[in-house]
Structures are given as structure tokens and as C-alpha cells.
Amino acid sequence: MRNARAANTIEVRVNEFPLAVRRVRERRIVVPDHWAAKRSHQTLAVRRPVQEEVAHDFKPIPHFRHELAPEMGREGDPVRKMSPRRPHPLRKRIEQPMSPSQAEHSKTTTPDTDWKQLAGWVERCDAPAIEAYLKQLSETDRVHDLGRLTADARSELLGLVHPEYAADLIEEMPKLLAAEAFEDLTPDNAAEILEELASDDQANLLRHIEPESAEAILDHTPSLAADSVRGLLEYSEDTAGGRMITEYLAVPATRSVQDVIDEMRANVEEYADYAVQYVYAVDQAGALAGVVPLRELLLARPNRSIASCMVNTPVKVRADAHITEVFELFDEYDYIAVPVVSEDKTLVGALLREDVDELRLDEAHEQERNARGIVGGEELRSMPTAVRSSRRLAWLSINIVLNVTAASVIALYEETLQAVIALAVFLPIISDMSGCSGNQSVAVSLRELSLGLIRPKEYRRVIAKESIVGLINGVVLGAILGVLAWLWKDSVALGLVVGSALALNTVVAVCIGGSVPLLVRRLGYDPALASGPMLTTVTDVCGFFLTLSIATAALSHLIA
């Protein structure tokens, strides 16, 4: 121990956002409309003064105070302790786990009319009845019933119940509903609830409401907590800093294992709330020096110094690292949490695996929604009709342009169609089937891209592999359709035209479907979003053209 006095000094910082010298950024955002703002991935326009000294801001937890040496706040090694990450509200259930009958209950759903009763209690401002009712529901039923209330009633409900329980409910609700209800609260009420949330949830919630509302709420939040949230909001949502929690435990590397354990034992209750499974060792400047898993702390000889049992060069992530880097990091390593550091290596937070996993799952679900045409943000049926309608229309209007473009090929061959009207029956079939075949290739390319099995520039390999599958499937499908056409109109020529058009177009569709995601990725766009419409437009054009030009060439046989 290099500093005997420091060894007796334990400094406690609560809710202090330890980015004293971080560059202040100002962001301006354009808010197109009320709802878009709620769902936009913009950060707030916040300005944080550069704080060179933060020591005067320390507010020791009362429980800790008796342990603080008089030298507190001086040069001593700090044991930093942020406000505890709030345990999941339901964690309390551990003391009273579900009895079999309760477990049974959690499977049965409430009658579909019970939420009306809930609405009644909200109207009568009967907070005890609301809490009692909601608490006996399973999470699924709770979310369902809250979802059925009007937006106003949901907001009112949050204002009625105890702030701690309101925070629980906000954590359970779909994010959009939560943000909407939260925004409509009075600022002081919202601030009370905000304080009950974990740091990452605080930031996430405020990111999804209008900047002015967020500022109004933060004005009603104690300045330290508000500064902490403002600090988090400075990071963009798609960076490590934007997703980290600021509740972690940091100790000076010079302390002994026993010191830390004693300290923790003396404050069991505070520490019991910590979700983080690591103790971070910091140097005097607050820079991350190492990581001590709790297990190491438990197993290390008590007289060893933290420095001697910590992992010296821990895996860490820069606060400004993009979230895709974070995903890769958590893929590569098995840790439950990874420390987040600023540019100057100061420890500023921790990223939890569960939060990273949740984010990744959200992205996967978003991709699936994109594939089905819900673009520009999540849609819930409780949103205003105008929002739902206009967002869907934005996507549909791109599609109608593409569709009209593709179908205009048909217009070029009106004469052929007039002569062989049966072709009109097969055009939609060929268009649709080619779209199906092509989409299968899109799916495989998206998968191989995400697994790393294929790189954006390896389109030759994709086309080589796809063309064989396309040829086989094209011949099979073409034969089926050709035979059907032949039997229907008793015309071998029609069968040949339709069958060969489908066969050829299937090959085209799978090759395009396979390579479009690579191209889109290479251009830097999201392949899950853009590949579908690009594919179907090209395959439609190509399918109509093939069918009708082959038919035109074989017109004499078709009419005969």
C-alpha cells in the first residue's frame, strides 16, 4: 500500500457523473412531429458545464458517513459508489416465490373486461385499489390491462400510485407506452418517478420524449441526479455510453481485499442492490486500473491488495464505441458486464450483458418488422390513427411507385396480351413466385452476412451458388406451371412460354435476391430493409418482360 493514510479514507460519491472533463457537445435536432420525436433516436440538446472539480458535489450516503475519515475528499483513493442500480421490482418475490396456485394463476388471463374496472379506479383516483389490483396480476396481464387504458388514464394511473411502483410499471410497459404516459405527467411527479429508475432506464425514457418535456422533468430532479442523466444523454443511443449504467462499484487498486470486503459487509444493504458482478479498480485519477470479479474477491487471500488480484488489462469499451462494436465484444467475451471508459481512460460506467442482449433482440424484432413493411418505428394500435396511417403510407407510397414502374412493362405488350388473354392469369403468378424465390435468397444472404460467412464483396460466390439452386427450382416450378397452362388451354406453346418464363425468372430472382443484400450492405444501408422492395421490383420487371417477350416471339404458335 503506497499511501497509508489513503488506506483509511473511503470516499463515497453518490449519483455523481464522473465525466469531469468530457468535451461538451451540443446537438440540435429537428422534430418533425409530436410522435416522430417520441420515437426518434435523437439525444436531447443538452449543455453541460465543464466541471474541473467535482469533489464538493459528493453527498455521502447517510449510512456510510460514520466510516468516512476526516480527510474525505482529499487526495485519498476514492471508493466510488453510485446510486445503486435498482433491483428489478419483482426480485422481491424471491422471498415469496410463486406457490403452485399462484403459478397457475399467472397462466390464466384476466377477463377482458377487468381493465374497465381498472379504468374506473383511475377515474376515482383510488390508488390503493389500483395497486392492489395490478399487484395480483401476472406481468403479462398487467401489461395487457395497462395497454387497454386510454393514454390519459395510463398517465393518470402512473401519477396516482407510489413513485416506486410507477417506476416498476414503467419498466414493464412497452417503451413507447411508457414514454408517452411518462411525458404527460406533471414534471415534479415525473421527476419523482425518474429517480426510482436505474440510470440506463432514466436515459432511455428521456430519449423517447420531447426534449422540452425532458428538460422540464430534469429541472425538477435533484441537481446531481439530473447532471448524471444529462451526462448519459450526451451519448448517442447507439453507443456504449448511451447504453451503460452508471451504478458500479469502484475501489482504489491500492486497497486490500479485506478492506473492500469489510467495507461491503458494513454496508450490506446498499450493496445488496448492486447488479454488477465486478468490482472495478481505479487509480488515483479515476482511470480504470483493473477488474476484480466478485468470485476473485471471495477466493483471494484477504490480505492481498486489490492490485494483486485484479485483472490488470481488462476488456473495456470506449464510451463512444458504436453499438455494433459492443455486440462484437460481448460475442467475443463471456462477461456479464464490461467497464466503459472515456477517452482519457476514466471509468464512466458499465455495460451489462442483459442490456446488450435486450438491445440485440430489439434489433432482431425490428428487422422482422421491417421485412413486413413496418418501417420508421414501432407501431402499437394504441397510437393515434394519423401516426399509424401516415407511417404505413410512407412505406406503401414507395411501393406503389415501384409497382407501377414494374407493371408498366405489361402496358408495352398490350397487343400480345390482347391476342393471348390467358397470359394475364399467369403474370401475377410469375411475379409472386419469383418474389418468393428471391426472398429466400435474401434471407440466406442476410443470415450469412450476420454470421460472417460471407463478405459484401463476395457476390460472385453467392451468384454461383444461387444460380444452381435457382435453376433446379426454376425448372421444377416452371414445369408445374407449364403443365397447368398446357392442360388448361390445351396449348403446348402456352405451357412452354409460361414455364420457361417462370424458370428463367426464378434464376434471375435468386441471383438478385442473393446479391442485393451484399450490395446494400456495401453501400452502407440496412440490407434487411431495402433488399425486399429492390428485389421484387427487379423480378417483377424481369418476369413481365420475359413472359411477354417470349410470348410475343412465339405469338404465331400461341394463336394457332
Add this chain to the structure above:
Amino acid sequence: MRNARAANTIEVRVNEFPLAVRRVRERRIVVPDHWAAKRSHQTLAVRRPVQEEVAHDFKPIPHFRHELAPEMGREGDPVRKMSPRRPHPLRKRIEQPMSPSQAEHSKTTTPDTDWKQLAGWVERCDAPAIEAYLKQLSETDRVHDLGRLTADARSELLGLVHPEYAADLIEEMPKLLAAEAFEDLTPDNAAEILEELASDDQANLLRHIEPESAEAILDHTPSLAADSVRGLLEYSEDTAGGRMITEYLAVPATRSVQDVIDEMRANVEEYADYAVQYVYAVDQAGALAGVVPLRELLLARPNRSIASCMVNTPVKVRADAHITEVFELFDEYDYIAVPVVSEDKTLVGALLREDVDELRLDEAHEQERNARGIVGGEELRSMPTAVRSSRRLAWLSINIVLNVTAASVIALYEETLQAVIALAVFLPIISDMSGCSGNQSVAVSLRELSLGLIRPKEYRRVIAKESIVGLINGVVLGAILGVLAWLWKDSVALGLVVGSALALNTVVAVCIGGSVPLLVRRLGYDPALASGPMLTTVTDVCGFFLTLSIATAALSHLIA
């Protein structure tokens, strides 16, 4: 402590699958073909003898032996210790984190020809060169290069490198490639690698290869380890038991905190490999008595008994619980791991959050693939063409039947088409646009179902909400298309026919799209899979019918 002698007795069980009296189930599976078997979610046909006594199977870890009291294996409280969950291979990097230059390197990708060099080394059986080459790659590049080898070369490579490194590679590779390469190894080689994997990875790998190959490999595995894997394989892949790990730490509830810490300290190296963050307390019969988070162990006074600081009624999950129950449980609670118990409450394993999250992500990706028509299992382009082609065809052939059915409506109106050939241009547009609109509703319903905001029987609410959006969007889209038709053919009648058909069909499509997922879920099928084709068939039929019947009714205006 109720048993003084027991307090000095520490029993160590290694790789013992503690389901002595579990009901033996026998499963028969039908293996349609080589590849399908690899990807099928079937368990192996295994028969495990009922073991009433397992005590004679104990094989103490050498390191532990000196600590074992002579009474070992008697009635003493067991400290059960399974084979350690292997740390992630890359965890070792913690000692040598990426230097900036390495980090830079991990972003640059290898030249696309480097895998050929790798193939050369495999051919020359140059294990050191292979390992040296692979180890300097980033995980992404490693997966890419391994993916480019032929299936034979991949398998050969696994056989050449050290079994421990082969296990690392298997963990990194896409599951299908890993299983395929693993299956082609000699059974004793495969067994060596198998032993290096964590229990859940062992079971997962064997589930994806042919039962006979799996049995051959298990025959070459030490009997205890093999029994453990066989035990895991008895659980279906979609149950808690099928996904749990059997490496956990269980101690008798009667021991003191200090006993456990001392015991763990004395064997730091073995325990350092444990990923589990909880110590499970068991009673004499092996039933789960409580859970002690490592943090509690660290913070508790050393002289307290485990029983006094454990959570008495911990959240647990039955081994035969379906995986959806597991998802709900991990949603509801924040734990990093949850203990798994058998029917008679015996502790049999632990479910890790990271594994549960991974599974959930896999499901989300599978849903996205389903939405795009890759059904019946994942497809990678390295698979045999026949498999890829036939799987895709299976889906396409359902689609062609549906498409032909829908298009046959057009055939009923040949005369109208003959009279107004321009309609042939609009039929594919109306069909495609309605499909797009309907799919948006499908996406919203799928989302609301998964969030719990809507229940399968609430289709009335869905239709009420959707019909408004459908009406607005239908009118807008119909107006656009109608005006285009009018301008093109200078026929107001054509514009009205086409526009009104699209408008009406959009309403139909969104209502059907919104309610089909609810119906499919209610029937017990996967709505993400079946909703798409059902939707487009109905909207196609309806769209063709609406357009052509309105046109027939207005035929005199259209021709004039």
C-alpha cells in the same frame, strides 16, 4: 450444525449426472434424410438405466483428494462439484487485451484468398501452421475462412488441431457447420473434443448429428461424462432441462459460510472456471434448499451457516418446463442464472441468462427467416445443393398452389379482360399493394401478441383499429392508382374501377392481416410462419375478384 461429523466431510462428485431416479424415457425418431436429421430438433433415442446408487461412480478431482475425509461417500453432506463449465476460449485474452494495432487488425478482414492457404495447410496436415494462422485472426475472419473450406477440410482441420482448440472453434462456428464437421470426425477424436465443451454445448452438438454417430462418440467418452450427456439428451431441446448446464456448485445448507469460502479458496483454480454466480444449497437428499448469490457469500459473516444466509424459497424452474415458460421467468426476474430441479425437487442443473438470451435471439432470427420463406431449418450456402433446393421447393410448392388458386379467379373474367385489356396491368399492382398493406398489419399483430398487448381472442379490437387505418390508406392509394389509370387511358371509369378496387381491397387486407396472426396463434401454430401465405392468398383472391367484378359491372362505361 446438526451433524458434527458431516461438517468435516466434503464429498466431491465429478461429472455425475444427479438424476438417479428419474423416469427413463425412450424416444423414437424418424430421420427423413441425412441433412434433415442434422437440423431436426429431435433428441436422441437414449436409454439410461435407473441408477439407485451413484456413489461408487464418484471420481474426486485429484487436487481435492487430500481434503476428503475418510468417511467420503458416506452419509456426509455432499459438496457437489461438476466438471467446470469451460470458460470461453477467448476469455484468456483478458491477460493480453487487444492492443490498438490488434484492434485495428480485427477490423480489417483477411484477403479473400487466405483461406486457400489454410486449405493447403489442412491438406499437408500442418497443425501448427493452422493454429498459428487461425489464432491471429479475429473471430469474424476465423468463421469466414473456416466457412470457405470444404466440409471435409473443415472436419479434417478439427481433427488436426489440439482438442481444446477444436472445441474453441466449434463454439465459434455456426452450429450447423460445427455439427457437420464434428460428425465426420473419428469417434475417439470427436469424444476428445466433446470433453472440452461445456455440458449444454455437448448436448446441443450431439442433438444436431445423427443418433448413431452420437452414440458412437459417447461410446468413446468416459462413462461418467457420457452418462451426463445422455442425461441431458433425454430432455427435449425446447425444455429447461434441454438447455441447462450441469456445471454448478452445490453445498449442504448446514455448512458455514467460512467452510464454503475456505473450500473454494483451497481450490481456486477449479472454481475459477465456474461461470455460475450462485452457490446452490441442497439438503441431504439433494433437493434444492436455497440459493446464495456469490455477493451474499462475500458479505455474510463467516460464521453464519449457509442456511441462514441463503434465499429460502428461490425462484427455480422444473427441468420439463417448456422454453416459453423459461423466457417468461427470465423476463420476470433479473437473475443471471436460475436453478433447474427435477420432479422430486432434486437440483439437476442451472439455466444461464446468456444461454436463454441467445436462444431467444435465435428464435427471433428464425422468425425473420420464416417471414422470407426459409422454412424447415437454417440454410447456409455450404450445404449440399439438393438440400437447399428441396427445402426451398417445399415452401415454394405450397406457394404455387396458393398462387394458382388465387389467379384462377382471373380466368373467370376472361371476357372482361378481353374487353378492357388495360386491367391486366393493374391486377399485379393491386395484388402486390394489398399484400404489402396486409403484411404491415401482420407485423403489428405479431408485435402486440409478443408484448402481451393483445390476446388471441381480441380480434374485434384489431379489426376495429385496422379498418380505420385501412380505409385512410386505401383511399389514398386508390386515389393515386385511379388517377394514374385515368391519365393513362383517359378513362375516368377505368380510374374509378381500379381505384375503388384497391381502396376496398386495402381495407380487406389490413383487417385480415391483423386478425390472421391471432387466429393462427389460437389454433396453436406459429403466426410468424403461417400468416404471410394465408394473407396473400386471401387478398389476391379478393383483389382479383373486386377489380374484375367491378369492371364487369361497369363494362359499358369502360368500353365506351
